[in-house]
Amino acid sequence: MPEKIVPSCEKAFFGTALTLLFMLALCLTAWAAPTKGIQVVIKDRKGNDIGLYKGSYALLIGAARYKGGWPSLTSVPHEMATVKSVLEHSGFVVETVLDPDAKGLRRAIEGFIDRYGYDPENRLVFFFSGHGYTRKQGKKGYLVPVDAPDPRDDDRVFLQKALPMNQVMAWARQIEAKHVLFLFDSCFSG
DSSP states (O other), X not given: OOOOOOOHHHHHHHHHHHHHHHHHHHXXXXXXXXXXXXXXXXXXXXSOEEOSOSEEEEEEEEOXXXXXXXXXXXXXXXXXXXXXXXXXXXXXXXXXXXXXXXXXXXXXXXXXXXXXXXXXXXXXXXXEESXXXXXXXXXXXXXXXXXXXXXXXXXXXXXXXXXXXXXHHHHHHHOOOSEEEEEEEOTTOO
């Protein structure tokens, strides 16, 4: 039985709530150290201070203008700008990809991992905001690029274009950065 695509109004509410929680967590982290007197100092063998991270990088992917029967998500561009601002304020170098098709979505993630994911002194944030979809009673989840059709109309092409969460998990396992955070604002992506 085909699964229901959630109306964009429900996604917009949850997306906004997720964005606010994410921003609050980052802001509290950024402000807690100076206001509470907490400072993390790491020294090398010679006693020299070294930073906690060599680099802080974020990849923000927002899918808003769908072409294959999915409703547009009008809140995504504002959400992306807000998250980008918070991350930059926290010292991240931010890359943003808007409305990627299937090839662009994979290329963006793989390129980001190639540039920053193999340095064990980096910290990374991946953020996807767009539609998600599940199959097989919730056992298989997918991120939906803007060119993926509604699976109720063309299941085969959907499977060719959608990004399986299993692939995201495989990328996560191959990354060697010190800290990595994946955030998904996508209903039913698994």
